[in-house]
Amino acid sequence: MVVAAVRRLVFKPARYAVPAKYGKSHTPDAVFLLGLIAILMVADSMFSASNATRHLQQNQPVETLAVFSLPWMLKAAIGAMPLATLWALNVGAYLVHELTFYFLLCYRPFGIQFHVETSLFSVYFAKLERGTLKPVRWGVPDESLDQVKSFGVKTFEDFTWKHMLDFYSCADCGRCADNCPANAVGRPLSPRFITIKARDYAFQHYPVLGKAHNHKPLIGNIYSEDEIWSCTTCGACEEECPLLVEYIDKIVDLRRGMIDDGNVPQSLQKPLKALESRGNPYGKMEKKRGDWAKAIPPGSQPTNAVKLLDGKSGADTLYFVDSITSYDDRMQAIGRATARILECLGKNFGILGATEKDSGHEVRRFGEEMLFMALRDHNTEVIKAAGVQRIVTADPHAYNALKHDYKDVPPVEHIVQVVAREVRDGNVRFNPVEDKDRVYAYHDPCYLGRHNQVYDDPRDVLDSIPGLTRVEMQRSRDRSFCCGGGGLMLFYEPKEDQRMGMLRVRMAAEAGANVIVTACPFCMVNIEDAIKVAGMEGKMSVMDLTELVDRHLVREGTEKTEKLEAATCGG
Amino acid sequence: MEILVCARRVPDTSENEISLNAAGNDIERDELVYSVNEADNYAVEEALQIRDRVGGNVTVATIGGEDDEEILRRELAMGANQAVLISDDAFSGSDGKGVATILKDFVRKGRYDLILTGVQADDGAAQVGGMLAAMLDYPFASLVNSIALEDGKLKVSREIEGGNREINEIDLPCVLSIQTGINEPRYVGMRGIRQVASAPIPTLGASDLGVDQGAVGEAAARVKRVDYFVPALSKGAEMLDGSREENADKVLELVAAKGGLK
Numbered sequence: 001m002v003v004a005a006v007r008r009l010v011f012k013p014a015r016y017a018v019p020a021k022y023g024k025s026h027t028p029d030a031v032f033l034l035g036l037i038a039i040l041m042v043a044d045s046m047f048s049a050s051n052a053t054r055h056l057q058q059n060q061p062v063e064t065l066a067v068f069s070l071p072w073m074l075k076a077a078i079g080a081m082p083l084a085t086l087w088a089l090n091v092g093a094y095l096v097h098e099l100t101f102y103f104l105l106c107y108r109p110f111g112i113q114f115h116v117e118t119s120l121f122s123v124y125f126a127k128l129e130r131g132t133l134k135p136v137r138w139g140v141p142d143e144s145l146d147q148v149k150s151f152g153v154k155t156f157e158d159f160t161w162k163h164m165l166d167f168y169s170c171a172d173c174g175r176c177a178d179n180c181p182a183n184a185v186g187r188p189l190s191p192r193f194i195t196i197k198a199r200d201y202a203f204q205h206y207p208v209l210g211k212a213h214n215h216k217p218l219i220g221n222i223y224s225e226d227e228i229w230s231c232t233t234c235g236a237c238e239e240e241c242p243l244l245v246e247y248i249d250k251i252v253d254l255r256r257g258m259i260d261d262g263n264v265p266q267s268l269q270k271p272l273k274a275l276e277s278r279g280n281p282y283g284k285m286e287k288k289r290g291d292w293a294k295a296i297p298p299g300s301q302p303t304n305a306v307k308l309l310d311g312k313s314g315a316d317t318l319y320f321v322d323s324i325t326s327y328d329d330r331m332q333a334i335g336r337a338t339a340r341i342l343e344c345l346g347k348n349f350g351i352l353g354a355t356e357k358d359s360g361h362e363v364r365r366f367g368e369e370m371l372f373m374a375l376r377d378h379n380t381e382v383i384k385a386a387g388v389q390r391i392v393t394a395d396p397h398a399y400n401a402l403k404h405d406y407k408d409v410p411p412v413e414h415i416v417q418v419v420a421r422e423v424r425d426g427n428v429r430f431n432p433v434e435d436k437d438r439v440y441a442y443h444d445p446c447y448l449g450r451h452n453q454v455y456d457d458p459r460d461v462l463d464s465i466p467g468l469t470r471v472e473m474q475r476s477r478d479r480s481f482c483c484g485g486g487g488l489m490l491f492y493e494p495k496e497d498q499r500m501g502m503l504r505v506r507m508a509a510e511a512g513a514n515v516i517v518t519a520c521p522f523c524m525v526n527i528e529d530a531i532k533v534a535g536m537e538g539k540m541s542v543m544d545l546t547e548l549v550d551r552h553l554v555r556e557g558t559e560k561t562e563k564l565e566a567a568t569c570g571g
Numbered sequence: 572m573e574i575l576v577c578a579r580r581v582p583d584t585s586e587n588e589i590s591l592n593a594a595g596n597d598i599e600r601d602e603l604v605y606s607v608n609e610a611d612n613y614a615v616e617e618a619l620q621i622r623d624r625v626g627g628n629v630t631v632a633t634i635g636g637e638d639d640e641e642i643l644r645r646e647l648a649m650g651a652n653q654a655v656l657i658s659d660d661a662f663s664g665s666d667g668k669g670v671a672t673i674l675k676d677f678v679r680k681g682r683y684d685l686i687l688t689g690v691q692a693d694d695g696a697a698q699v700g701g702m703l704a705a706m707l708d709y710p711f712a713s714l715v716n717s718i719a720l721e722d723g724k725l726k727v728s729r730e731i732e733g734g735n736r737e738i739n740e741i742d743l744p745c746v747l748s749i750q751t752g753i754n755e756p757r758y759v760g761m762r763g764i765r766q767v768a769s770a771p772i773p774t775l776g777a778s779d780l781g782v783d784q785g786a787v788g789e790a791a792a793r794v795k796r797v798d799y800f801v802p803a804l805s806k807g808a809e810m811l812d813g814s815r816e817e818n819a820d821k822v823l824e825l826v827a828a829k830g831g832l833k
Contacts, residue, residue: 146765262649262757269758274586276761277604283586285602370761535815 001041005034015174015192022193023200026172029112036104041070043097049074050090057083110203115171119243122169125162126244130235131404131451134160134249136256136369145370152256152367155215156201159250166245167202170195176237176247181482182230186497189230191237191247197222219258228254229265230494232485233365234446239478248365255367268366271491276371279357279378280323281488290353292325292332293339306339307350309386317342317349318388320412322398323358324486324521330528331521337550338394338415344553345422349392355382361401361447362487376406383409392418394546396447396520397486403452414448416519419549420457423464430552433468440470441513442545443504443527444480445520458519458545465552473511481507484530486522501530505540519545572627572720574618575683576651577674577703578611579633580642581693589801596799607642610689614749616756617718618687619650625720628652630681634662634673643772648763649756659776664789667695671702672787676780678707685725686746690714697748704746712741713748 007013008030018025048063048071055062056079065072078086108114127134137148138160153159159167176191177183183190201222206212219225231251238247258264264272271281279286293306307313319342325335342349360375383391391412393399402412422428442462448454455477462470475481484500485492505527508516516527527542534540582589582598583606592599607615618629631646632655633639643654657677665673678686686704690713691697697713704711716736717728725741730750741747777784785791809825811818826832 146762151762259758259760260762262759262763264758266755269756270585272758272760273583273606277583277606278586283583283604285588287602368760370765374761 001034001038005031008034013174015178016172018196022190022197026112033104033111033113036100036107039100040097040104043093043100045070045074046089046093047097049078050086050093053078053081054083054086054090057086112172115169115243118165119169119171122162122165123244125165127162127246127249129404130453131400131447133252133364133405142373145373150257151260151369152258153250153253154217154219154257154261156198156205156218157214158257159198159253163246163250163253164198164202166250167195167199169243170199170245171243172196173242175240175242176245179236179240179479181234181236181484181500181503182232182494182496184481184503185500187230187494188224188227194223194227194247194250195245218254219263223254225258225263225265226495228258229268229492230496232446232482232489232500234482234485235450236446236479236482239450252365252367255365256369257367259367259369265492267491267493268488271488272363272366272368272371275358275360275363275375279375280327281358281491282323282327284327286354288354289321289326289356290351292321292327292335293351293353308353309350309388311385311387313350313386315348315350315386316389317347318383318386318391318410319349319351320359320383320391320393320395320398320402321351321356322393322395324525325395326356328521328525331524334394334521334524334544334546337544337546338392340550341415341419341546341553342392344555345418345428347392347418350386350388352382352386359395359398359401359405361397361405362489364401364405366488372405376401380406380409394519394521394544396445396452397522400447400451414452414454414457414519415546416448416458416461417454420460423461428464429554430465430549431554432466434551436467436469438469438515439513440468440515440517441473441508441511442470442476443473443483443508443516443518443523444477445518445523446480446482447486448519449480450478458517461545461549462517465548471511471513473507473513475507483518483520483523484526486520490522490525499526499530499533501526502534505530505534505536509536509540514540516540516542517545517548518542572621572625572684573682574622574627574629574685574687575678575681576611576614576618576629576631576646577633577686577688577699578615578631578642578646579608579689579692579695580605580635580639581608581695584693591799591801596796598799605638605641607645608689608692608695610691610749610751612646612689612756613751613753614687614689615646615649615651616754617749618685619757620754621685621718621720622652627684630655630683632657632674632677634658634665634670640772644764644767644770645759647767647770647772648759654770654772656772656774657776657780658774659782661777661782661784661788664792665787666792666794667698668702668793669787669791671699671706673777673780673782674699674703675706676782677775678703680775680780684743686744688746688748690748690750700746700748707744707746710741710745711747712739712745714750715747716750716753718747718753 008027052063052065052075065075136145136151140148174192180191205214228251233248235248274283275281307315309315309318319338321335325331357375357378360372363375364372388410390410391402392415393412394415396414399412399414402409440462442458462468481504482500483504518524524542524544531537531540531542582603586604590599615631622629629651630653631643631651633643634657636658640656643656647654657673662673688700701711712727712729714730715727716730719726723743725743726738727741727747728736728738731737811821
């Protein structure tokens with residue numbers, strides 16, 4: 001009690017503050033509730049102390065009071081009082097306790113402590129599957145979606161009962177906001193206030209007395225468009241929430257509502273349209289999707305021509321490349337590195353080439369469910385026709401989509417998982433690190449780390465390169481800090497004070513690193529840009545783990561035998 | 572208010588790699604993806620916003636073939652009340668005047684208070700709007716970037732070279748050519764298009780509209796394309812290779828020297 005009061009009134013953690021635009025401070029309510037609890041404690045203690053003192057004075061059996069407890073101390077203070085006063089104290093304490101107790105019971109649903117009761121249920125009913133999204137409507141299969149009149153959340157009443165329960169269950173602790181990268185760079189989003197504003201809305205529009213006045217649109221009323229588009233779905237808020245409040249599903253549901261109303265920023269409309277007509281957000285020609293595999297820059301290790309999977313190729317592994325690695329000049333290097341690694345590991349693999357379309361991971365997370373479904377159905381069909389047993393990708397967003405959003409496709413792994421397994425099995429060895437003076441820090445991509453819990457594999461691979469110096473950033477693993485978001489987020493023009501990537505680059509510098517290693521093409525884009533914006537070119541660089549692995553793999557000569565394919569790569 | 576928007580389907584410049592065909596008289600049209608002409612889409616959005624303010628109907632019309640129905644569906648999904656496909660073999664090869672003639676006859680079949688076109692088609696010459704107005708004897712304003720309705724008249728703002736604006740008062744009915752940026756067109760997703768998949772789109776031909784066939788089509792065209800080419804890249808780009816600060820100063824200086832800063 002005392003600790004809580006001191007924290008509220010003396011230390012005042014910054015995250016407890018409520019900015020004026022989000023409503024009024026919650027401290028008066030917190031202090032009031034603490035006061036009620038204090039009264040309960042004192043009254044209860046006085047009741048016990050007066051009872052015990054009275055029994056002592058009347059030579060009756062005396063209740064044992066724990067030493068140094070509040071009743072024990074009060075008993076010492078009132079020991080000399082006359083019997084009548086003790087009686088009065090006893091009955092008074094009893095009445096005060098009863099009245100306070102029942103008042104508190106009635107008041108609780110309106111105060112900030114209601115979460116203690118509701119969270120029992122919201123935690124019990126929490127969604128535990130990571131990396132997944134709720135369907136447009138629970139219980140409605142994809143093929144019946146055309147009959148659903150309205151998509152997503154447009155009014156408060158469109159939220160699911162579980163999400164409404166979440167609003168009441170938030171303890172208002174602010175840990176989500178402290179960890180939210182959008183909040184950190186001054187975007188108009190704080191996960192905590194997504195909840196608090198909805199809770200305030202519920203109390204205002206469904207009053208205890210008087211009529212409910214509901215069905216107001218949320219966007220433009222309590223939420224702004226920019227607020228909802230600001231989220232990168234990195235999952236830091238959900239990871240941190242002690243009460244398992246869901247945020248990504250709510251944000252995506254709100255976006256589904258905006259998409260349904262045609263309320264989409266112009267900057268996102270072009271890439272969405274291009275995804276619809278060309279299967280990639282850049283509007284590039286389908287036939288050029290596999291061209292990266294042909295372009296081997298001078299001086300690099302030769303790659304055998306990457307097979308195009310047509311069902312007759314005999315390959316058992318599909319390398320799913322996804323849009324950015326297929327078309328972006330810089331990211332194509334990740335594609336080539338991945339292909340060379342797979343080749344070196346003796347995998348019989350191929351790519352889909354022109355028939356591959358965007359995985360649709362961000363399309364879905366930006367709320368365009370029908371377009372996502374079209375992309376998913378197309379890819380599912382061509383993947384099945386390719387006749388492979390497994391899928392490998394170097395893009396965590398594609399990995400998450402294929403793993404969680406797709407059904408009926410072969411099991412998928414990120415290339416980092418494949419390499420880590422080969423390292424553990426002793427099939428792969430690395431040459432000593434090329435540049436011994438550099439210090440490497442691994443940046444966890446959100447969709448590899450938090451959403452899929454792949455934390456150790458990339459670190460194991462890095463640590464198996466002899467002589468490589470690796471440091472950890474303070475924010476790493478489940479507390480990794482989003483680089484700025486992938487997929488369609490690259491097209492969105494947020495209102496922000498600085499880039500997320502800038503903060504991330506500074507964190508790496510603080511950790512003493514001068515190379516950031518990541519395992520995601522989008523992290524690469526954002527961090528590379530941030531290094532330039534921060535003017536840290538030459539002092540900090542970024543590379544993909546596949547590039548580092550590709551450079552350090554011990555390769556046997558140039559000839560490759562069947563025996564080698566089955567056994568090792570250079571080991 | 573009854574509003575007509577004339578729209579066209581064009582190859583989407585942001586999603587195609589435009590190259591010449593073997594004959595050198597047109598672009599290679601295999602593998603092109605099309606969309607509604609950008610300025611026309613702004614015109615439809617503006618029409619929808621006016622309708623939502625004052626009531627009435629929005630009709631979207633296009634001249635073309637079956638393939639062009641695709642953009643009409645998109646505009647229906649956006650919220651247009653009806654769409655009409657104007658299609659006839661006799662229309663093919665029409666020049667700007669021919670197109671304006673067809674639209675004129677279509678307009679005379681109905682009753683429209685306001686006719687909007689995009690300021691120009693991506694592959695067009697920005698001539699149909701003006702010609703259509705002249706043929707109808709309606710007042711015309713081009714490059715319109717805002718519209719306000721006051722006492723049965725319109726106050727339209729036009730973009731003037733250099734970023735200035737002028738406000739014009741214009742009587743109804745009239746023809747306006749709409750500049751991009753006048754509004755923020757709403758998004759049309761796959762779901763919206765699916766919902767209007769079975770909406771009827773009437774097709775009207777030359778005889779339905781009473782078009783004088785001697786005035787349209789290739790034979791009547793008095794403007795003919797004789798060549799089409801991609802200009803050679805010219806030199807003249809100046810590469811700045813100083814430090815970031817030096818480059819920033821140099822850019823500032825260059826922009827100011829060209830009158831870009833005031």
